[in-house]
Amino acid sequence: MDFLLVDETHGRMRGSLRARNPRTAQVDPAKMQGMHHWDDLRVFLAAHRGRSHAAAARLLGVDATTVGRRLSALESALGTRLFDRTREGLSLTREGARVLSMAEHIEERFLGLEREVGGSDVRLEGLLRLTAGEGLMSLVLVPHLLEFRERHPGIDLELRTDTRPLDLARREADVAVRLFRPREEALVVRRLGTLPYGLYASEAYLARRGRPRTQRELSRHDFVTFDPSLDAVPEMRWLRRHAPGARYVVRSNSTSTLLAACASGHGLAAVASAFASANPRLVRVLPTAKLPTREVWSAVHQDLRGNARVRALVSWLVDLFTRLERGAASAHASQETS
Numbered sequence: 001m002d003f004l005l006v007d008e009t010h011g012r013m014r015g016s017l018r019a020r021n022p023r024t025a026q027v028d029p030a031k032m033q034g035m036h037h038w039d040d041l042r043v044f045l046a047a048h049r050g051r052s053h054a055a056a057a058r059l060l061g062v063d064a065t066t067v068g069r070r071l072s073a074l075e076s077a078l079g080t081r082l083f084d085r086t087r088e089g090l091s092l093t094r095e096g097a098r099v100l101s102m103a104e105h106i107e108e109r110f111l112g113l114e115r116e117v118g119g120s121d122v123r124l125e126g127l128l129r130l131t132a133g134e135g136l137m138s139l140v141l142v143p144h145l146l147e148f149r150e151r152h153p154g155i156d157l158e159l160r161t162d163t164r165p166l167d168l169a170r171r172e173a174d175v176a177v178r179l180f181r182p183r184e185e186a187l188v189v190r191r192l193g194t195l196p197y198g199l200y201a202s203e204a205y206l207a208r209r210g211r212p213r214t215q216r217e218l219s220r221h222d223f224v225t226f227d228p229s230l231d232a233v234p235e236m237r238w239l240r241r242h243a244p245g246a247r248y249v250v251r252s253n254s255t256s257t258l259l260a261a262c263a264s265g266h267g268l269a270a271v272a273s274a275f276a277s278a279n280p281r282l283v284r285v286l287p288t289a290k291l292p293t294r295e296v297w298s299a300v301h302q303d304l305r306g307n308a309r310v311r312a313l314v315s316w317l318v319d320l321f322t323r324l325e326r327g328a329a330s331a332h333a334s335q336e337t338s
Contacts, residue, residue, distance in 0.1 A: 041103045043070040051089030062154045125154030128309045131173035135255025136159040148316045155309050167302045175300050175313050182299040189299045193321030195272040197235055197291040200282040204265035215289055219245035222267030224258050227251040234292035235270040296321055
């Protein structure tokens with residue numbers, strides 16, 4: 001098999017199909033015959049990163065049968081098998097690994113071109129992709145996004161939530177809102193504000209188990225918390241330090257699930273006050289407890305900082321979190337005087 005090369009004029013992959021044996025075919029960049037679309041390599045890369053057809057389909061927004069069909073066609077056209085099917089998922093063959101390094105290089109060139117072109121777009125219309133954690137997106141951003149859309153009616157929003165930070169360099173999103181300061185060198189970041197955290201419970205739980213009056217009493221209570229994959233977040237570290245004997249009766253990687261479990265009476269929860277305020281069944285417990293405050297940051301790739309849609313959204317985010325912080329400070333002051 002000869003490897004695919006970018007056709008700069010037509011934006012397609014070119015490569016010869018000289019090899020006959022799929023098991024012994026070798027990549028030879030010198031030969032170029034036949035045509036393969038860039039989309040074929042996107043499917044290949046998604047399959048490698050997701051380790052399955054289903055995961056690749058979710059990454060690409062297609063169905064798994066399409067992924068399988070495109071991979072089979074690509075392997076047939078190149079005359080070699082790119083993946084082995086193992087119990088752990090898809091695993092690159094030796095030739096697949098060689099294709100991977102070249103495919104990632106080609107991908108970076110395409111994405112760099114997209115960012116360069118998109119970064120100079122001065123139109124306040126078109127698609128804009130925003131990513132944030134599921135709780136931040138559904139409980140803070142979405143309830144306020146209508147005012148952004150009314151201000152910029154030509155912009156169409158695509159909202160993406162994921163337990164992992166999406167890769168802005170790969171254009172998985174245009175703007176990210178994160179509860180930590182991004183450190184990637186290629187990103188332009190801006191501090192939007194802070195989210196204070198507190199302890200919350202439902203009236204049903206407090207009627208059944210009693211209301212804790214001191215932090216020492218927390219160890220005798222049930223909690224709904226994040227699952228072990230998120231044990232390092234500040235609110236989980238606070239719980240381990242201040243409620244070492246507490247029982248974690250429900251665990252999840254979903255903020256909305258934790259809030260629903262807390263509101264249903266399963267136990268106490270340490271969550272952002274902005275999240276809890278969206279559920280009228282939750283009441284504050286031990287309001288004087290000093291839980292961590294999380295910083296909120298926006299991030300965009302440096303190539304997109306001149307994009308008009310990106311600039312408009314970041315400006316609106318700054319304004320939104322300024323208003324939210326003022327409201328939280330006012331609510332805190334009223335609690336202290338009551």
